[in-house]
Amino acid sequence: MYTIGQISEMFGIPISTLRYYDREGLFPDMQRTSGIRRFTEKEIDILRMIECLKMSGLELKEIRQFIKWCQEGSQTYEKRYELLQKRKTAVEAELEQMKKVLDMICFKCWYYEQAMKAGNEERLSQMLPDRLPEEIQAMYDHAHEKPQ
Amino acid sequence: MYTIGQISEMFGIPISTLRYYDREGLFPDMQRTSGIRRFTEKEIDILRMIECLKMSGLELKEIRQFIKWCQEGSQTYEKRYELLQKRKTAVEAELEQMKKVLDMICFKCWYYEQAMKAGNEERLSQMLPDRLPEEIQAMYDHAHEKPQ
DNA sequence: ATAGTACCTTAACCTGACTTTAGGTCAAGA
DNA sequence: TCTTGACCTAAAGTCAGGTTAAGGTACTAT
Numbered sequence: 001m002y003t004i005g006q007i008s009e010m011f012g013i014p015i016s017t018l019r020y021y022d023r024e025g026l027f028p029d030m031q032r033t034s035g036i037r038r039f040t041e042k043e044i045d046i047l048r049m050i051e052c053l054k055m056s057g058l059e060l061k062e063i064r065q066f067i068k069w070c071q072e073g074s075q076t077y078e079k080r081y082e083l084l085q086k087r088k089t090a091v092e093a094e095l096e097q098m099k100k101v102l103d104m105i106c107f108k109c110w111y112y113e114q115a116m117k118a119g120n121e122e123r124l125s126q127m128l129p130d131r132l133p134e135e136i137q138a139m140y141d142h143a144h145e146k147p148q
Numbered sequence: 149m150y151t152i153g154q155i156s157e158m159f160g161i162p163i164s165t166l167r168y169y170d171r172e173g174l175f176p177d178m179q180r181t182s183g184i185r186r187f188t189e190k191e192i193d194i195l196r197m198i199e200c201l202k203m204s205g206l207e208l209k210e211i212r213q214f215i216k217w218c219q220e221g222s223q224t225y226e227k228r229y230e231l232l233q234k235r236k237t238a239v240e241a242e243l244e245q246m247k248k249v250l251d252m253i254c255f256k257c258w259y260y261e262q263a264m265k266a267g268n269e270e271r272l273s274q275m276l277p278d279r280l281p282e283e284i285q286a287m288y289d290h291a292h293e294k295p296q
Numbered sequence: 297a298t299a300g301t302a303c304c305t306t307a308a309c310c311t312g313a314c315t316t317t318a319g320g321t322c323a324a325g326a
Numbered sequence: 327t328c329t330t331g332a333c334c335t336a337a338a339g340t341c342a343g344g345t346t347a348a349g350g351t352a353c354t355a356t
Contacts, residue, residue: 034351035305052249081261084256092250167335304350308348
């Protein structure tokens with residue numbers, strides 16, 4: 001059993017945020033001793049889940065729903081599964097998007113490296129959009145692909 | 149030259165958002181004819197940049213700064229390059245993070261698939277944390293790696 | 297005793313990124 | 327003429343996800 005201060009240390013999450021999560025119902029029936037929150041393994045598991053689902057792009061209220069389902073036992077397996085499947089699809093799409101963004105950023109880094117060497121962008125602008133060096137062109141093209 | 153309505157259509161961005169971007173100084177010295185905004189190729193280029201930099205996680209005020217540098221010509225190449233390098237590092241880290249999150253989500257999908265088949269989580273809980281089927285274990289372990 | 301520290305609450309405040317509202321201009325078509 | 331549609335502004339509102347403030351309790355060490 002841990003106090004809110006210990007959990008805050010453990011996870012690097014401000015105390016105010018932990019209290020806010022509690023207010024939002026993310027720790028259903030957390031125990032207290034004379035008003036003071038007692039975080040057990042159960043709450044730690046929930047926090048790990050919150051961190052993961054938050055990073056996957058879920059909102060707090062959706063996370064609260066998921067946690068509620070976890071409490072309700074085996075009859076909500078399907079709902080939990082469906083939510084996770086949707087998340088999976090969304091995260092996969094986001095990952096593809098981020099790869100394109102990264103290629104765009106990398107291209108722009110190359111671009112400004114060249115611009116710095118030359119002192120201007122004249123040569124560079126003549127290379128656009130399809131006379132770039134092979135590797136750079138590949139990044140540029142990938143970054144500019146239409147999303148399917 | 150395009151009107152705000154045409155640009156809104158082209159980019160799928162609400163008119164109110166385009167006006168908001170303008171208010172925030174993202175289209176420095178955009179021309180107007182009798183009060184009506186005229187979007188040219190220049191503004192279209194800026195919008196493409198906004199979309200890319202936004203997806204890379206930059207805030208509007210940082211994007212405004214970048215656009216301002218673009219206006220200032222060749223003496224800001226270095227600043228622009230540095231900002232992009234920082235973004236590159238951040239996006240690379242985010243990408244790695246997202247891969248872990250995806251593995252976590254995939255693991256959980258598998259978990260609930262099994263739970264649905266079995267009707268309970270007893271078998272599953274016995275497999276944690278290191279007696280999972282090989283492929284699943286790999287996902288689980290990757291998802292739980294400590295960030296370096 | 298009293299000071300310090302860690303906890304508690306409620307309510308207000310904050311930030312970023314928009315969106316909505318209320319009221320106004322202006323040109324084209326019925 | 328008058329209504330419709332596309333534009334305009336300033337100011338207020340919204341939403342998520344917190345954070346801060348003000349005031350209170352309770353244990354511990356000096």
